[in-house]
Amino acid sequence: MPRPTRALALQTLLALALAALAYGAFANASDKLARQGIVAGFGFLGRAAGFDISQRLIPYAAATSTYLDAFCVGLLNTLLVSGLAIVLASAIGFVVGIARLSPNWLARTLAATYVEALRNLPLLLQLLVWYVAVRVALPEARDPAAWGGAYLSQRGLVLPRPEFLGAAWLVPLAFATGLLGAFAWGRHVTRRVAAGGEPGPVLLPGLALGLGLPALASAGLALAGRPVAFAWPVPGPYGPEGGLPVLPEFAALLLGLSTYTAAFIAEIVRAGLASVARGQGEAAAALGLSRARTLRLVTIPQAMRVIVPPLTSQYLNITKNSSLAVLIGYPDLVHVVMGTVLNQTNQAVEVVGLTMAVYLTLSLGLAALMNAYNRRVAPVTR
Amino acid sequence: MRSIPTALLGALLAVPALAQGTPVHDTLTGVKARGHLVCGVSGGVAGFSMPDGQGHWHGLDVDFCRALAAAIFDDPEKVRFIPQSSAARFTALQSGEIDVLARNTTWTLSRDTAAMNFPVITFFDGQGFLVRKSLNVTQVKQLDRATICLQQGTTTELNTADWFRTRGLSYQVVTFANSEQTLGAYESGRCDAYSTDKSSLYGERLKTAHPEEHVILDEAISKEPFAPGVRQGDDAWRDLVAWTHYAMVDAEEAGIGQANVDEQRQKTLSPDVKRLLGLEGRYGRGLGLTDDWAYRIVHHVGNYGDAFSRNLGEATPLKIPRGLNALWTRGGLQYGPPIR
Structure with a gap:
């Protein structure tokens, strides 16, 4: 047989075998499900859930909410913890990564110790330390530590909850405006410098806009006699009630995920900074730029093209590792849907499929975002 | 379960x-x-x-x-x-x-x-509650506003939600994937009560460090024959x-x-x-x-x-x-x- 024909025949055979295997798995599963009296399909999502969930970002009640609502609660909890962990891990990671290259011996050694310790211990173990060891050291729920209207105990942290009702919406609005303004100012200064203009301060005006505007708004509201109201936590028979509770499961997962992933991000940042040619820093110093300015204006922008691709995979890891929530009882997507919904409905195939589809969508979406950002920071190739 | x-x-x-x-x-x-x-x-x-x-x-x-x-x-x-x-x-x-x-x-x-x-x-049998003696709780309804640890994916989750709701009482739930995690959370102070079948609670109580500090309430909130x-x-x-x-x-x-x-x-x-x-x-x-x-x-x-x-x-x-x-x-x- 001539080579192309043989290759074609082999590939056809392989494709047929794969198709047969897939069909066999499908037929077997539908046959077993039918025999167990399980109706395939997603109709079960509309039925009443009947169980409670400890942390809910949307209104949810056992009696009236459906399995679809429970799914959304779990998904939002996953997004919340992953999103915050990405921000926190990046912040810690950048600081530690830069500190590893610091001329200061203490900063360098502390950063190296942090990275080596956290990177080399299993995440599961670190989560258990945060959830069990740290929590046990806190005061009991009926005798919490109180500080400025907030309470800390083994049941977590309870904060006063600002209630943005009516005119009080001005405060978050002012905050958002301030943030946008700070960004716009930053871009303006960058453009001016690029066009050969004078550099100007960025950090101080940015802070003033971001924090000053909401402060001004709250002060204005207070003067107008309509201050922002707070729902204060109050002591109850079994511990503090009301307010804004931060569950220990959430705190442990957020801290565990952030500090662990930050160690990897620090190494990525260090590698990125080290990849920038030495001459760049020396040239900046020769021009009289301070070390901080050299980092911010010369080294980091060039390092980003090396940092972003591996950083993307760390962000994906955070999203996927957030499912370790099941081990400490945080109601993320896997905990709620694979743990409770699957067992209450027995719709194993649908539930597992749905969960996989969600993680795939999240990961691909995040990767697409990061790739778009990477194209922006990548150098213009000549 | x-x-x-x-x-x-x-x-x-x-x-x-x-x-x-x-x-x-x-x-x-x-x-x-x-x-x-x-x-x-x-x-x-x-x-x-x-x-x-x-x-x-x-x-x-x-x-x-x-x-x-x-x-x-x-x-x-x-x-x-x-x-x-x-x-x-x-x-x-x-x-x-x-x-x-x-x-x-x-x-x-x-x-x-x-x-x-x-x-x-x-x-x-029936679904019961394990609580600390120091809480001085004798009836389930006294657990109004308490935090309860449960194992997820069980009828226990549904019974508890129904029982508290129909009596106009409230509770905070924390659920875990298996009984070891649930008991551990209860014992370390995360919850006021741990609920499952009463017959299992007696065995679970033995696994705590100080079984004499915990009590199983007489009441059962479900029928488990x-x-x-x-x-x-x-x-x-x-x-x-x-x-x-x-x-x-x-x-x-x-x-x-x-x-x-x-x-x-x-x-x-x-x-x-x-x-x-x-x-x-x-x-x-x-x-x-x-x-x-x-x-x-x-x-x-x-x-x-x-x-x-x-x-x-x-x-x-x-x-x-x-x-x-x-x-x-x-x-x-x-x-x-x-x-x-």
């Missing part, structure tokens, strides 16, 4: 041969021909079924199977115990892999109509399983136990006891057994009270009170129809 892996396996990988096995219509004949009984148990619940260091099985469910073997073979050792996961247990019974399922299984309408028959309730399961369509076998339990209850009511059954057999004058022990009448024949079937049960295994105190009672570490499982003459629900 079900677990994720087993539910998945059950749904996806159930071996076709098991699901298709033809029902055996005459279980007793099959058991006699085989020479031993095959009994499905949970295999890991203290007081109900658990093997000891030497591989010898103990527990209330185990003793029930031994009583059945004693009645058939006059030998309580002619039983083979096969641990069953909660997901696979019904398939194992339907396929004929086991003759009887004695696995703290709650009798519900849907299981009765779809999967099997439940001849008799051997243990009355544990019953042995048999295949549908085999009335003779169903009768035999039911009467094995009734004989143990009737013996306790008549004051006949393992300690005095031989003596009583010699000198009793009571016609009830004579019928029970096969000295009068021919009651064993109807069950397909010899007339001394009930004597064999009491002689080898004891009456219901003997089995209870040996496996669950005050003399054991579990210290489960008789409660609903006391005889009807003592305010409980255990009631055996007359043997005549």
Whole structure:
């Protein structure tokens, strides 16, 4: 047989075998499900859930909410913890990564110790330390530590909850405006410098806009006699009630995920900074730029093209590792849907499929975002 | 209670041969021909079924199977115990892999109509609450606004939500994937109460560092009647399983136990006891057994009270009170129809 024909025949055979295997798995599963009296399909999502969930970002009640609502609660909890962990891990990671290259011996050694310790211990173990060891050291729920209207105990942290009702919406609005303004100012200064203009301060005006505007708004509201109201936590028979509770499961997962992933991000940042040619820093110093300015204006922008691709995979890891929530009882997507919904409905195939589809969508979406950002920071190739 | 892996396996990988096995219509004949009984148990619940260091099985469910073997073979050792996961247990019974399922299984309408028959309730259980003594809580309703630890994917989650809601009370829930995590969270102060079947709570309490600091509330918020399961369509076998339990209850009511059954057999004058022990009448024949079937049960295994105190009672570490499982003459629900 001539080579192309043989290759074609082999590939056809392989494709047929794969198709047969897939069909066999499908037929077997539908046959077993039918025999167990399980109706395939997603109709079960509309039925009443009947169980409670400890942390809910949307209104949810056992009696009236459906399995679809429970799914959304779990998904939002996953997004919340992953999103915050990405921000926190990046912040810690950048600081530690830069500190590893610091001329200061203490900063360098502390950063190296942090990275080596956290990177080399299993995440599961670190989560258990945060959830069990740290929590046990806190005061009991009926005798919490109180500080400025907030309470800390083994049941977590309870904060006063600002209630943005009516005119009080001005405060978050002012905050958002301030943030946008700070960004716009930053871009303006960058453009001016690029066009050969004078550099100007960025950090101080940015802070003033971001924090000053909401402060001004709250002060204005207070003067107008309509201050922002707070729902204060109050002591109850079994511990503090009301307010804004931060569950220990959430705190442990957020801290565990952030500090662990930050160690990897620090190494990525260090590698990125080290990849920038030495001459760049020396040239900046020769021009009289301070070390901080050299980092911010010369080294980091060039390092980003090396940092972003591996950083993307760390962000994906955070999203996927957030499912370790099941081990400490945080109601993320896997905990709620694979743990409770699957067992209450027995719709194993649908539930597992749905969960996989969600993680795939999240990961691909995040990767697409990061790739778009990477194209922006990548150098213009000549 | 079900677990994720087993539910998945059950749904996806159930071996076709098991699901298709033809029902055996005459279980007793099959058991006699085989020479031993095959009994499905949970295999890991203290007081109900658990093997000891030497591989010898103990527990209330185990003793029930031994009583059945004693009645058939006059030998309580002619039983083979096969641990069953909660997901696979019904398939194992339907396929004929086991003759009887004695696995703290709650009798519900849907299981009765779809999967099997439940001849008799051997243990009355309900969902209970474990709390610290220092809370001074005696009733479930005092747990209004408390935090409760539960194992997820169980009926416990649903019962608790229903109970608190219908009474206009509130609670905070924290759920975990398995009982070790749930108990750990409760013990470390994350929750005020830990809720699951009362019979399991006694075992769970023993696992805490200081069992004497915790108390199980008397109240139960759900009905969990544990019953042995048999295949549908085999009335003779169903009768035999039911009467094995009734004989143990009737013996306790008549004051006949393992300690005095031989003596009583010699000198009793009571016609009830004579019928029970096969000295009068021919009651064993109807069950397909010899007339001394009930004597064999009491002689080898004891009456219901003997089995209870040996496996669950005050003399054991579990210290489960008789409660609903006391005889009807003592305010409980255990009631055996007359043997005549």
